[in-house]
Amino acid sequence: MEFIYEVEGGNFIKAGNASSAVKKTLKQLNVDPKIVKRTVVALYEAEVNIVAHAYRGSITVNINARSIRIILDDDGPGIPDIELAMRQGYSTASPKVREMGFGAGMGLPNIKKNVDELNMSSIVNKGTKVEMITYL
């Protein structure tokens, strides 16, 4: 089963809407609460990354009997050095974003911690693609 959500860059008020919708779905599907929590936390971080760092993006969620597979695809500046971006505490967030409580550089490490598989690819000045998989 597939679900698609649009994400608007820069709109922090709506950040988290897709995560909430996915959470509701997973709960209805009686997925183990611990897995729901992990998945939603990871998705939320990735969703906020689009809002904070990119211009726009889409989230595609695929659920089947074996796994939850989520792909976040955005138009944005891209990430020049993914390995560096993955480091705890690394952030290019502007002071304004930090003021809002984001920009600790913990997002990507947190995603990694909460999903079973994480694949990232990015093209500078074009966009970033994040794939995360959680096995059921």
Add this chain to the structure above:
Amino acid sequence: MSKQQIYHALKVDNNICYGCTHCMSVCPTDAIRINEGKALILKKRCVDCGECLKACPVDAIYVEQDDWDNIFDYECRVALVPAVFTGQFPTSISEEEIFSMMKELGFTHVFQAEFMVDVLNELLDGQIQRKPEKPLISTFCPSVVRLIQVKFPSLIDHIASVKPPVDASTAFYRKLLAAQGIPEKQIGIFYITPCAAKIAAIKGIGKDGEAVINGVINMSYLYNKLYTRIKNSKKEMRQLPVLPHLSSKAIQWSLTRGEADNMKGNCLAVDEIHNVIEFLEHLEDEDIPKVDFLELRACDQGCAGGVLLHGNRFLTVERMKRRAKQLGSENGHVNWKDHKDIIEDKDLFISKVNPLPAMTLDEDFAEALKKMERIRNLMCYLPGIDCGACGSPNCQALAEDIVQGKANLSNCVFLQRMMEKSNKLSSEHAIRIIEKTWGKDRLSKDCKKLGAKNEGM
């Protein structure tokens, strides 16, 4: 997780209900349906918040209580009163006067539900420090506890294990009376409840054979009884009982911030059921900054907004604050430590709270997935008007009811028109469907209904 465990105090009086959908649309857990013209509360989903009762225009929803005469089954008849009860009376009437009149009504003892607050406060502080799951969520409001069981099972581990004041005070007082030589069987403790949730919680426990509270009396019922008496009293001198005064903290405990203001650490209070749900959603997503303690109450203004209270909740809060101030200067602090020896752990701690998830489509994941696929497909056809004319609260809920085998697509009044147009449904059949949901003759002229020409005749 057997079904009998779930007790609900909110009931629909089918003689009064006229199937207007008001309760169905306000229910925060989508627990109400209309069937044969009457509201039906789905037990698995109901959290006893009382929103439906507040919304019903004809008072068809009521809170089941024990028969008043039941108190006379006991020789020692204790009324356990929460502070909000006295908060409804003007401050010119003292607590002693109110309680002495309760005795005239038949109680032999009056005791305060918040008596144990200081002990519980200390225990909660300890748990805040030790518990890995932050924030610690208070057990005070049973409707919130039920809400977490039903809708937020992943947050169950956040719930504190410290008993709410009513339960702890009851256990304590029962022992105090026993220590005074009163035989256990003669002690009847009756809780004067501000809400349906407390009743449900009280009736839900005691399955381990230990009846803690013997019965429940609705606050509105007792208020009326007492107020009539006050109004007609001939002002003769009463012998006023000596009571352990509550501390000003204990008096305000059931109000919003009553707990949060007294707990150590970063404490937050959220009241009103929809606000609570919104907050718990955030908590589940972990997008809440560090909070140590969460006070959550189903009612706006805490128990001052309980469904069985008389009068305006803001005025009740105001009066309780004034009472608390008066007491503050009287220094009526009770030292529970004097009785420390009779208190046992089981009087202070609850047993484990189990998840009772009721929002899932199926226990089996593969089955749930199939159902969800069907729902999404059905939603392509349902008009998204969320009018409730199908007897379910909204289109999504109807789709869910359909896949659960409890409703049909033809329950939707708009789809009925489409079906009639394409000759898939005869108009007689359509009317039968409507009568099934809304009751026979529902569409016939009736000038006695609310708002009509002969309303109430």
